Amino acid sequence: MTTSPADLSDLRPRRQILDRFFKGSTFAAGALIVVILALIAFTISDKSMPVFRAEGLDFFTERRWAPSKEIYGALSFIYGTAITAPTAAASGSSANTPVPVMCQSLAAMPTA
Numbered sequence: 001m002t003t004s005p006a007d008l009s010d011l012r013p014r015r016q017i018l019d020r021f022f023k024g025s026t027f028a029a030g031a032l033i034v035v036i037l038a039l040i041a042f043t044i045s046d047k048s049m050p051v052f053r054a055e056g057l058d059f060f061t062e063r064r065w066a067p068s069k070e071i072y073g074a075l076s077f078i079y080g081t082a083i084t085a086p087t088a089a090a091s092g093s094s095a096n097t098p099v100p101v102m103c104q105s106l107a108a109m110p111t112a
Contacts, residue, residue: 055072062073
């Protein structure tokens with residue numbers, strides 16, 4: 001038994017409707033992700049503005065984190081993350097294995 005192209009013509013309108021629905025729902029999901037990411041970026045920026053007003057760019061360039069002296073610097077944390085994260089991702093290891101722990105201890109910058 002063979003089917004001719006004429007027999008499949010009745011499926012085309014339904015297929016087009018489903019394709020349009022899939023295309024629209026995929027676009028809506030992508031747009032929702034972009035909106036959520038924008039809201040996250042806005043919230044983080046909004047909540048961090050008091051720190052940047054008080055510390056300025058020294059927040060990124062200061063090595064020490066000493067709340068008792070009101071010195072807040074994120075450089076050592078940023079450096080440690082920049083060294084540890086790619087190494088852990090490349091090795092495919094979890095946080096409980098010695099490789100990320102060793103990398104983090106090697107990346108710890110001495111405080112002045």
